[in-house]
Amino acid sequence: MFKEGVTKKEVYAQVLEQAIALFEGQKNWVRVHYIFVSTIANDFLGLSNLSNTASLLYHGLRSLPSPIGDVNWAGFYVLDPKHPNQLILGPFHGQVACQTIQFGKGVCGAAAQSGVTQLVTDVEEFPGHIACDSASKSEIVVPIVQDGKVVAIIDIDCAELDGFDLEDQAALENLADILAKSCDF
Amino acid sequence: MFKEGVTKKEVYAQVLEQAIALFEGQKNWVRVHYIFVSTIANDFLGLSNLSNTASLLYHGLRSLPSPIGDVNWAGFYVLDPKHPNQLILGPFHGQVACQTIQFGKGVCGAAAQSGVTQLVTDVEEFPGHIACDSASKSEIVVPIVQDGKVVAIIDIDCAELDGFDLEDQAALENLADILAKSCDF
Numbered sequence: 406m407f408k409e410g411v412t413k414k415e416v417y418a419q420v421l422e423q424a425i426a427l428f429e430g431q432k433n434w435v436r437v438h439y440i441f442v443s444t445i446a447n448d449f450l451g452l453s454n455l456s457n458t459a460s461l462l463y464h465g466l467r468s469l470p471s472p473i474g475d476v477n478w479a480g481f482y483v484l485d486p487k488h489p490n491q492l493i494l495g496p497f498h499g500q501v502a503c504q505t506i507q508f509g510k511g512v513c514g515a516a517a518q519s520g521v522t523q524l525v526t527d528v529e530e531f532p533g534h535i536a537c538d539s540a541s542k543s544e545i546v547v548p549i550v551q552d553g554k555v556v557a558i559i560d561i562d563c564a565e566l567d568g569f570d571l572e573d574q575a576a577l578e579n580l581a582d583i584l585a586k587s588c589d590f
Numbered sequence: 591m592f593k594e595g596v597t598k599k600e601v602y603a604q605v606l607e608q609a610i611a612l613f614e615g616q617k618n619w620v621r622v623h624y625i626f627v628s629t630i631a632n633d634f635l636g637l638s639n640l641s642n643t644a645s646l647l648y649h650g651l652r653s654l655p656s657p658i659g660d661v662n663w664a665g666f667y668v669l670d671p672k673h674p675n676q677l678i679l680g681p682f683h684g685q686v687a688c689q690t691i692q693f694g695k696g697v698c699g700a701a702a703q704s705g706v707t708q709l710v711t712d713v714e715e716f717p718g719h720i721a722c723d724s725a726s727k728s729e730i731v732v733p734i735v736q737d738g739k740v741v742a743i744i745d746i747d748c749a750e751l752d753g754f755d756l757e758d759q760a761a762l763e764n765l766a767d768i769l770a771k772s773c774d775f
Contacts, residue, residue: 452668460685496641501608
């Protein structure tokens with residue numbers, strides 16, 4: 406799907422274009438209703454679309470030259486309906502990953518707690534880094550914010566140092582905005 | 591995680607062992623409550639566990655020699671809460687896939703409708719085959735049955751003909767049983 410020799414700009418344009426096309430097929434949404442321990446809130450999750458978006462990101466970025474071509478994990482964590490300060494693993498591509506992450510813990514937890522993108526050139530330098538996969542050397546985590554609240558994160562790991570730059574950040578923040586507007590998490 | 595030179599038996603043993611370990615961590619379940627158009631039913635989905643199980647299957651099988659080492663898609667479709675005769679895409683590893691599949695359509699739809707594993711040596715020979723990825727040449731689809739009802743399917747594609755055998759079928763039916771017992775879909 407992603408040809409050899411494409412640029413990062415072209416990859417992200419394709420990812421966004423295809424993501425928007427996927428999200429427009431509203432009938433394909435899995436509408437799920439989270440059960441809280443004590444309260445019931447109407448939350449919805451686009452399972453099919455997150456599954457396909459993880460595939461698009463992973464294969465798209467891996468079609469690029471190193472370092473970003475060495476992306477080894479791409480996917481989502483979503484807010485745990487039972488523990489509001491915890492993320493749970495969503496659809497992804499890559500090696501088996503941590504099932505839960507506390508807010509504030511590691512790169513994902515920092516993004517979830519602060520609501521601010523974490524662009525980490527060397528994960529070993531990041532305080533409290535969680536090494537789900539020891540192959541990961543750099544990471545970008547972009548919060549998906551709805552009504553001022555972090556509802557999920559996009560998490561991408563790279564097996565090379567300094568895998569991500571401001572172009573990745575801008576494109577992924579754009580994707581996060583699209584996801585925030587397209588789905589009621 | 592999966593070393594070179596392992597046997598299929600060892601791979602499935604690891605997948606099952608790790609899957610059981612994952613499923614025992616009940617706290618990691620995403621308990622979701624499907625909203626039907628007219629009724630509300632208590633259905634639950636282990637999102638995190640399905641995500642990790644797809645990764646285990648994909649990477650485990652790809653560590654084996656050809657033909658099964660050429661697995662190009664491994665994941666789940668789950669029953670669409672809004673359309674009881676339709677499957678929707680769940681977590682997977684591989685190229686972007688069809689978001690919905692009607693019961694009775696193609697290999698997945700046949701397994702969902704019949705409740706019987708479909709072991710297909712050549713997908714081109716299968717009536718009504720849905721070619722989500724033209725690279726796929728053989729396929730195995732195992733229904734996950736709960737209280738006599740198909741609630742999800744395990745779907746694995748291979749880029750070679752005749753990719754799967756009765757050993758795969760037995761191991762995957764075992765996994766399907768574990769999933770059926772571990773989660774309320």
